Amino acid sequence: MQMRREQVLPALLGFIALLLPTAAFAAIAVPHGNGPAMLTEPTRYAAWLTVAPIVLPIIGSALTLAFRHKIAWQANIAFGAMFLATVSAVFLNIVVLSHGPLLLAAGNWLPPFGIIIAVDVLGALLVLVTCLVGFIGLSYARCDVDHEGASFGFYTFYCLLIAGVCGSFATGDIFNLYVWFEVFLVSSFGMIVFGGERIQMDGAVKYGVLNLIATTIFLIAVGALYGFTGTLNMADIRHVLAETEGAPVVTVGALFVLAFAMKAAAFPLHFWLPASYHTPRIVVGALFAGLLTKVGIYSLMRVMIMLFGDKGTMFLPLIGWVGVATAVLAALGALAQTNLRRLAAFLVISGVGVMMIGIGLDTAEGLTGAIVYAVHSILVMTALFLVIGVVERLTGDADLTIGSNVYARYGLAAGLFLIFGLAVSGLPPFSGFWPKLMLVQASLAGSGALALAGAVGVILSGLLTTIAIGRAWVLVFLRPRDGSENGHVAVGAPRAMAAPLVALAILVVALGLLPTIVIAPAQSGAAGLLDPTVYLQRVQDME
């Protein structure tokens, strides 16, 4: 076997970099107090709400598996589970908004020993949007996934994916976060190869390997963090890290930033996303685009801001600058694409950059803007992918090199694409306007190069996105057919497919006209991350 220099050098660096923390962390343990280890009184009914949006989809997926021979039942079972999960997420939000963070000790084992599920305002908001998008996406999937698809377990994976994402938003234990990462990663593997076409194999290999590496880096960070804090509970970690100085904090923080940036597809680590997101079924791509990168962003917020507290501030300028580069370069990438799906994939990355700018600003306003943008991005990226799917079904292609004259033939699809596209760009009266406005304001309120670059990055990426969307609109939707078809067959779209898209459009416009329904919880979520006193107190009361 021939040694290659470009492989040897990084390998040596990896050896040195990862040798040091292992040696430093070995053989340190932190003993804990001698309080009770287990709750003896029964769990309050309200606390079950924290796990309902996780457990209900898992039950749904188990039922689809149990009734795998009843193909006609599959979609209905998943539909019922997702409906109940969404309803429970609504109640969860009501409780959390009025009473503060809600905790559940899994198996009644108390925090330092057992895993707790801890939902604060940010977690509850994201769980609700996830369930909502899962529910709406399922109404689309009912029309898109055929009999054969259902028999291969599409709905099983679908419910598990939603459960995994909700679990990531709800957990109060860092190792448990890793486990939820793996839950939705495994489900996403099942979904990305769904259909088994050649192009999917190509995309799935790249998606699978790189995401597995990212998750493994996350595991290294968790292991090392446990090595010197002696706890996995998020509230405990916050306490211990506040009193810890020195090299291990920097090492572990850098590993967390690396892992979550890779998950979120931030600039130098984003290459897996446009290589894979356009290959699976459009429902799958839509769900991935809406949810999976946002889990990376959420984890970045939770770990770097809430867990690391003051120690995290040293990473925030890095996150901010990476965000600026991601926002602008990905928007440029979107301009260079001809395939609409790939164009939308680059817009997902651009949005990730905008959210990272918000995190990097290190102010409550910036963080609020990032949270509002995350909610907007989950809704609108899912919607954009779904409407591209409809266009593909109607015309056979969605490519800038092929004029499809969609506007003249299918006015509703063309109008919906324009709504979602302009919402991504951040134009009023759609949902993207407010978070971008908040981020620009937060940037201009700060001082320094990053604050300026943040404002410029948000505005420039918005401008480039508008150009990319406008170009797609003109070339695909307005241009008459010129006979240069790819040979794909138009399969037509059932009328029922319009329902989920119209519902998403109503949500996008509603968030644009009444932004306070998201801004208010986002503000309280950001405040909860920056100053988690109530959260920590709740955990302490439990102990």
Added chain:
Amino acid sequence: METIFSIIVGLFFAASIYLMLSPQLVRILLGVSIFGNAVNLMIFTAGRLTEAVPPVLSAAGDHAPQPPVTPTSPAPDAIADQAAAAGDAAVHAAHTAGDAAGAVASAISQSNADMLATANPLPQALILTAIVISFSIFAFLLVLTFRAYQSLDTDSVDSMRLAEPTPRVPPLGY
């Protein structure tokens, strides 16, 4: 013992990164597998490596754990010495790791040295979870790679370009 294992972990990481950077999918997968094992070994090492010490501590935590009833087990004195030495090492390591960890370690008094002589079981439980997960994902990736090899007729990532766009230029005007 921990030092040797740290070096082994470093070698594992180096080997896995080397393999993951190669263009052949099978080698990348081997690299991913070694990467996962390196992480598991790292967490295992970080949880302390001890030999022939029972995992059950006395309730008071103020005397050395009983040696296992085996003919080859060392004398209780030896265990106590070992425990004290491990305790010192831990305190020293903690001081180098930072003030707070040092403060915590100083809270671990000599009477708690037997606690430090026992391996921490939690990291072992963590890697048990991680091993199961990484094994299942590795199995999936193995099958996926084989399918990709069958349908794309290549195992080199350099020639897996099916999902990449074909260079076509859209009209420059409308």
